[in-house]
Amino acid sequence: MTSDPRALASELSLVLVRITRQLRGRRADAQISLTQLSAIATLARDGAMTPGNLAAREHVQPPSMTRVIASLTDAGLVARTPHPTDGRQVLVSLTDAGRALFEEESNAREEWMTERLASLNEDDRNTIGDAVAILRDLVTPPSGTPTRGR
Amino acid sequence: MTSDPRALASELSLVLVRITRQLRGRRADAQISLTQLSAIATLARDGAMTPGNLAAREHVQPPSMTRVIASLTDAGLVARTPHPTDGRQVLVSLTDAGRALFEEESNAREEWMTERLASLNEDDRNTIGDAVAILRDLVTPPSGTPTRGR
DNA sequence: TATTGTTATACTCTATAACTATA
């Protein structure tokens, strides 16, 4: 495979779209969606934060995050508390149930993908692992970056 | 990064969801969506096929592919012709315009991702390239596999 | 006036169920 960035971006895009389609589709039995899980993972990793910061970390617009937070609040997985000094802001944090669900999903989720990956030899798995680490750094914004007004 | 398949599947899922979100969101200026592009890429690579086969190749259900094909037909990018011997079937093929658009997009699309990848050193890019090849094989079904009745 | 968050609204993508036409 070429390492020309342009061609690589094309190939990567098409592969990602197809894999993600399957990942979302095959979670019908799961308790929460990938979108919800992604938000929870960020809260588990980085701790409580405002909806605006969470939206920025997740690369979605604030209204989109409002909806995700609402669904997670309804499910009792996150809690909203007033900001101590700024009345406009809100702090979103994982509840015990949210943290428990995250741990549980981390151990049992994505069976389909797990099976596929397990069928690879260890070299290939290591290659994917390295690529994941590189890609994650590539798309993780610095903490607190606002999304508004891009 | 670990090479345990389960942990790797978890990490990979979260990274893919976030990257794909950005890929879709940043195509506002593009002429066609990633879903449409993916279908066109399959037709460009594998040639004309029935809607059912295209759905299977793309890992979507037939009604979903019906809509994608309808939008591409409206845009003049694919053409539908009757199957020569089976009146129930249809053959979907790229038009000249569709092939031209695919070539064009292959050279100019995903600028955002291209820039990010260009900022990496060559080793990292090669790692991602290797991973893409592995992942593509992992999710590409054999030609002609039906989706129905899974 | 600027910032934070929410509400209102709309579009894309995808699915399942039911229907039509052909084999």
Added chain:
DNA sequence: TATAGTTATAGAGTATAACAATA
């Protein structure tokens, strides 16, 4: 009866625009 495709319908995910509350 079985298969290929489409239509009808619904739900998730995301966006932009407009609004309310607070700084």
